[in-house]
Amino acid sequence: MTALPALRFPAQTRRSRVSSSRLIEWQKQPGLWLGTLNGQIAGTVTRVGVTYRAVDWAGQRVGSYLTLHAAQGAFESIRIADLTGTVYGRSLRSEVIRSSAVGLAIAFTAATAGTVLVNAPF
Numbered sequence: 199m200t201a202l203p204a205l206r207f208p209a210q211t212r213r214s215r216v217s218s219s220r221l222i223e224w225q226k227q228p229g230l231w232l233g234t235l236n237g238q239i240a241g242t243v244t245r246v247g248v249t250y251r252a253v254d255w256a257g258q259r260v261g262s263y264l265t266l267h268a269a270q271g272a273f274e275s276i277r278i279a280d281l282t283g284t285v286y287g288r289s290l291r292s293e294v295i296r297s298s299a300v301g302l303a304i305a306f307t308a309a310t311a312g313t314v315l316v317n318a319p320f
Contacts, residue, residue, distance in 0.1 A: 222273050231266065233273050243269040 222233045222240050233240040241254040243266065250269035252260035263269040 222270070224270055231270065233270065235273075240273050 222235050224231050224233050224243075229244060231243040233242065239255050241252060241260065243250050243252050245251075245266075246262070249262040249264060250266050251262050252269040252272045254260050254273070260272045261269075263272065
């Protein structure tokens, strides 16, 4: 009985060009995998030596992983929600503080103008 020869395929034909996790769609680009979430960039995965480096949409390094699947898994919904909540939470807090300061300045100016107008001799 003869054994069939093992088929060897180049790495490009074995991997799909587009893969997706639950929320993120991954596309192979020259030198990296690009992950998108609802049309927006979620992050990238690049091969560095024997590891895969994951970088999020804000340019922050997520980590280095031994497999492409593990690196892409770092971008799953919990991680994305955590990162976007942190970034937008800071922006929202800053915006609320600025809006409050502007509102207080307007109220103070209006009160001062009202006092001046009431006490003005006409």
